[in-house]
Amino acid sequence: MELREFFHATKVVTGAGAVAQTGDEVLALGGKKVMIITDAFLASSDIYKKVTDSLDAAGVEYITYSEVRPNPRTTDCDYTADMAKAEGVDVIIGLGGGSSMDQAKASAALVTNGGKCVDWDYIELPEYMLPVICIPTTAGTGSEVTFCAVITDEEKKYKMTVMDVIKLRPSVAIADPELLLTLPPALTASTGVDALTHAIEAYTAKVSQPLTDALALHAIELIAGSLVEAVTNGSNLQARTDMQNGSLLAGAAFINSDVGAVHAISETIGAWYDTPHGVGNSIFLPHVMKYNIPACPERYAKIAKCLGIDPTGKSDEQLANEAVDYVIELCETVKIPKLKELEYIKEENFEAIAQRSAENPLSLDNARDIDAAAYLDILKAAYAM
Ligand SMILES: NC(=O)c1ccc[n+]([C@@H]2O[C@H](COP(=O)([O-])OP(=O)(O)OC[C@H]3O[C@@H](n4cnc5c(N)ncnc54)[C@H](O)[C@@H]3O)[C@@H](O)[C@H]2O)c1
Ligand SMILES: [Fe+2]
Numbered sequence: 347m348e349l350r351e352f353f354h355a356t357k358v359v360t361g362a363g364a365v366a367q368t369g370d371e372v373l374a375l376g377g378k379k380v381m382i383i384t385d386a387f388l389a390s391s392d393i394y395k396k397v398t399d400s401l402d403a404a405g406v407e408y409i410t411y412s413e414v415r416p417n418p419r420t421t422d423c424d425y426t427a428d429m430a431k432a433e434g435v436d437v438i439i440g441l442g443g444g445s446s447m448d449q450a451k452a453s454a455a456l457v458t459n460g461g462k463c464v465d466w467d468y469i470e471l472p473e474y475m476l477p478v479i480c481i482p483t484t485a486g487t488g489s490e491v492t493f494c495a496v497i498t499d500e501e502k503k504y505k506m507t508v509m510d511v512i513k514l515r516p517s518v519a520i521a522d523p524e525l526l527l528t529l530p531p532a533l534t535a536s537t538g539v540d541a542l543t544h545a546i547e548a549y550t551a552k553v554s555q556p557l558t559d560a561l562a563l564h565a566i567e568l569i570a571g572s573l574v575e576a577v578t579n580g581s582n583l584q585a586r587t588d589m590q591n592g593s594l595l596a597g598a599a600f601i602n603s604d605v606g607a608v609h610a611i612s613e614t615i616g617a618w619y620d621t622p623h624g625v626g627n628s629i630f631l632p633h634v635m636k637y638n639i640p641a642c643p644e645r646y647a648k649i650a651k652c653l654g655i656d657p658t659g660k661s662d663e664q665l666a667n668e669a670v671d672y673v674i675e676l677c678e679t680v681k682i683p684k685l686k687e688l689e690y691i692k693e694e695n696f697e698a699i700a701q702r703s704a705e706n707p708l709s710l711d712n713a714r715d716i717d718a719a720a721y722l723d724i725l726k727a728a729y730a731m
Contacts, residue, residue: 350555364522369404377437420463427456444487448495467506488597490519535680536624544596550713561599566652568592606712641714
């Protein structure tokens with residue numbers, strides 16, 4: 347058997363009200379001046395106030411950058427790294443969804459390693475990044491426990507990855523489900539299916555291992571049991587808690603296994619058209635699952651069971667196909683847009699999208715070998731829905 351490695355070194359604080367601990371966590375890291383990296387919406391919200399109240403109570407000085415955009419750019423990270431250096435910041439807080447957390451992580455890496463963000467695509471970091479505290483407000487990317495930052499290189503129209511299994515891990519993740527209570531239904535839905543995608547792709551990837559399997563399967567159970575409720579009744583704290591834990595477990599799973607073809611397409615259209623990451627994943631997840639079933643029907647059968655599908659008297663293939671139907675129905679229930687509704691993605695672009703997705707290194711670990719022709723079929727199947 348091939349050897350596998352598993353990394354996790356982030357302190358995780360979970361539970362309602364956890365955000366009040368932010369200031370103490372900064373002090374525990376020896377921080378004196380913090381930079382909060384967040385987006386404009388969050389900076390004007392109560393969530394931001396909860397963070398700054400905690401920093402004030404701990405007597406921690408802070409500055410704020412509040413211009414994170416969805417799918418952050420390499421140049422944005424260069425800018426915030428320069429700002430952190432100029433201000434003498436010693437801890438960075440990523441407050442928000444994956445975009446804010448990834449920009450925080452990439453900037454923290456640039457502060458200590460120098461260079462431009464584009465220099466660090468899949469390059470091991472010589473130096474530890476500046477300590478980072480991640481406070482997720484979507485559930486989600488799991489970026490609070492992953493050691494990668496996915497950043498758009500606008501020049502190359504490509505999503506690059508800053509990654510280091512040791513030196514890019516957040517020091518602390520503060521996962522407070524109360525911060526999710528304001529997440530609107532559409533964002534709850536698409537970011538939630540992103541988390542489900544992480545779990546399903548991690549569990550079926552060629553490089554999955556027992557440690558990631560355990561995390562991924564429990565993540566699937568938690569997400570399947572709570573996503574619809576979180577979308578339709580956003581104030582349900584238990585559903586938000588389950589979604590947050592599910593997202594976090596799925597993040598720890600995929601970063602030690604891998605994601606696959608769903609993410610390869612979603613990264614392509616994210617870089618080319620700025621499609622929100624979760625929406626891209628949700629559109630292609632069931633079609634990639636269907637394509638992958640022949641490679642590991644027993645794994646998709648297990649996923650079906652974790653989704654709550656009754657296995658009595660059914661073969662693995664039947665269960666696997668029911669898992670696909672479940673995901674299609676789930677996406678309809680939570681009102682994920684269809685590929686056709688993203689009018690900026692035209693059929694004539696499909697071949698180029700398929701080609702670029704096949705070139706994405708994520709394709710290598712996909713459950714089943716996949717090439718541009720298979721991607722094209724998946725795009726067409728999604729378009730026909
Ligand atoms: N590093 C990783 O491990 C990893 C994994 C998956 C995805 N990603 C990356 O993460 C990014 C996507 O992150 P995302 O899906 O979390 O979305 P996002 O960070 O882009 O945020 C989307 C929107 O949600 C809003 N929002 C966030 N929290 C809110 C709240 N509590 N209430 C109301 N509005 C809120 C934001 O203001 C923003 O407008 C992509 O760039 C993707 O490539 C990274
Ligand atoms: Fe993702």
